[in-house]
Amino acid sequence: MAEPLLRIDGLTKRFGGLIACDAVSLDIAPGEIHAVIGPNGAGKTTLVAQLGGALRPDEGSVVFEGRDITRATPEERSRRGIARSFQITSVFAGFSALDNVALAVQAHAGHSFRFWRSVAGDAELEDPALAALERIGLGDRAGDPAGDLSHGERRQLELAMALVTEPRLLLLDEPTAGMGREDSDRMIALLDALKGERTMLLVEHDMDAVFALADRITVMTYGKVIATDTPAAIRANEAVRAAYLGTDEVA
Amino acid sequence: MKPDPKPVKAPSSATVQSARTTAIQIVFGFLAVMPLLALALDEPFYLTLFGRVMVYAIAALSLDLILGYGGMVSFGHAAFLGVGAYTVGILSFHGIESAFLQWPAALLFSALAAVLIGYVSLRTSGVYFIMITLAFAQMFFYFFTSLEVYGGDDGLTIWKLSSFGGLISLDDNLTLYYVIFTALGGCLYLSHRLVNSHFGRVLQGIKSNETRMRAIGYPTMRYKLLAFTISGTMCGLAGVLLANQSEFVAPSYLAWHRSGELIVMVLLGGMGTLFGPVMGAIAFMLLAHFLADLTIYWPVIFGPFLIAVVLFGRGGLHGLIGRMGGKGG
Structure with missing residues (x-):
């Protein structure tokens, strides 16, 4: 091996x-x-x-x-x-599905000590996030709050959050x-x-x-x-x- | 998973938003013309009262940054109010009156105090965090109480206010009022940018689910400490203004019930909304003032009122205005 x-x-x-x-x-x-x-x-x-x-x-x-x-x-x-999904679903319930994934992108896009420009609409975060959502079949739920997703969808969302960090x-x-x-x-x-x-x-x-x-x-x-x-x-x-x-x- | 309370943010319908925008315009419009009203009513004291109200609005706003957006319930925020105020008082006592020295020094000391308190307290969470921030604030309280040179228990009268070298004079009540007004507007705008920035989203993510934030790669401690420091510094600015407004500093500025009042203002206005706590501070201070005029038993009315708002008025005043807007539109 x-x-x-x-x-x-x-x-x-x-x-x-x-x-x-x-x-x-x-x-x-x-x-x-x-x-x-x-x-x-x-x-x-x-x-x-x-x-x-x-x-x-x-x-x-x-x-x-x-x-x-x-x-x-x-x-x-x-x-x-190393990316991890949890046994008990763990997403940011108040955030939209897109923002959940964008937050994971942001974690790996340098530091977040950026205080002035609006994070909403930042294409560098939202484009890869949307691509990841589409790949796992949640593209049409991007704007919905994660708390409103079904259990199965939330698990998919977790996977998207893990994948988007390009884990090895x-x-x-x-x-x-x-x-x-x-x-x-x-x-x-x-x-x-x-x-x-x-x-x-x-x-x-x-x-x-x-x-x-x-x-x-x-x-x-x-x-x-x-x-x-x-x-x-x-x-x-x-x-x-x-x-x-x-x-x-x-x- | 921790149960994640629905954020106070309302359904993003246009009518709700416009109701809130209108509320901001009304409040700031009112505060802007307040001095004219005071003049018309021949009540110069209103200038002082509303100046004081705005100072506490800044303090409540600063607390909301960490409480409403970061989930950090600081029960010792008055410590920063005190550090800011005492820096002005002590420097003035030693003849250093220039605001260009006093104010940066006050902000610096507030920031340092926040780093110190935050660095230790943020290792805990929940009730322990509440207790440890309270304990720190009490330490600061007794520290200033023990400074006999600066008045100890009795406090320190500020004979010379912060001086802007002839540019503007804070001795003039009207000028001071508009300095505070500008500071409040500036802090609100800064906070608005902050919570909607990359940093702000990280902060809200931490509030929602810190374990998850760490698992996706955020060193959350750093972000929390910086947020705590920004908040403490902003509260220090409120202290600077309070010292100039009262022409006096005393340990009572750091008393634990003052920290509690700041929390109540945030809850009353609606935490995690920025403008809510500003309204909360205004409502709190004005109610306390006018109820006290009415009867000496005013806490009997005030207490139940606060409990009712926190219990039944979900999202505080901010939530209330949103619901009114939602219905009206």
Whole structure:
């Protein structure tokens, strides 16, 4: 394998007596979609939170593009090229969809210590924002307040906010959570269209999504990685079947 | 996700906007001709009263920048009022009367105080932020109380007002009135540009969802600290004007209930609207003044009134005018 884009080594996070993340090690290769699956409480979200910088690991290290980012703040990671979507939808509800994305563009367009000119109508922010909205199919909702969007649309909006920062790694925490079949299929198609263009670490419960998208799958239970392999090999893995998947789900 | 309260900004219908524009024109028109009215009614005191009202309008406006747009509930904003006023008072006491020295010095000290208070306080949020800003303001309060040379508890009379070297004289009440009037207009315009700028949008994003702002790459602390400093400096300017208007400075300028009054003015007018807090300050000061004329039990009327406006008048006076405009148009 080529030099990994992201190398996670022995990452451990404890909450009191609970070990939410227990010496997790895994590599993400450039260009791959890497899915992390596991039952509830397996530590997937804790893992993503540590990769995004929202949580500090107790032990272990995270190396991104050869640089140690274990202690970097969320904003530093974003600037280095790691974008994150949240498990619970997190947008700026009072802002229009366009302004949500424009705010993400602005974050990566130099500093924002600009005090005089109006930000509304700034084409350098709004053009790429609108392009991103159109790409994910929200072009016609650009002017609507994000709070008025449906749940599925808000998740798409989150994806647009992440994409517009041109990330080299996308951390997606359950992008189809809470979606109906239709919305969820649309999200899978969106992510599939990004395959090869963006490297992704995807935490997901929807097995259809995982097996449709992932190049490799890591299975976690009780904070530990029990297997990392190709989808086909994961399907066939006895330990995974026993621990998690259940025969009918994999069929 | 934090529940994100709908911003006070109303549906952007033209009638609502025009009702608000009309309100701004009426208020500023009234303030502009106020001295004539005072003359006609033979009530020179009105000049002082409305000058004072506008000083507090500047202070409330400055608080709205961080409270309404940045979600930072500073319960110690009177500290900056005090720093601005005391800088004028103390320099004047030592014979340094030039406004060209006094005013920049006052703004500089207010800014420094804001950087200091902000740098520490902004590490916290919510109730802790409220408490720590209050604690800082109390420290400043006791600091000035302990300065016996400058009057301690009793305060310091300013015998010589800020001097503009013969250009204009603040000793003339009418001139002073229009200096304050101009300062208010200038601060309102500056704030308007600020909240609609790139910086302003970042500030509003932080108020809406700071975690998300950091995740998309904003070092939010820097933006909050700068906003806090701009706000503190503007409040310092209000202090400069207050000192010249009262010809007096005292620790009571920094008392905690004054910080509370500023918050009430912002809520009363409608936070996150800039002009709302200006109206809030005017309404607050005038009501307090005229109710006090009416009866010594005026707080019994004033208190419930404030509670009613904050509870039922969503968006304060600014929201009320927007709704009236929406209906009328």
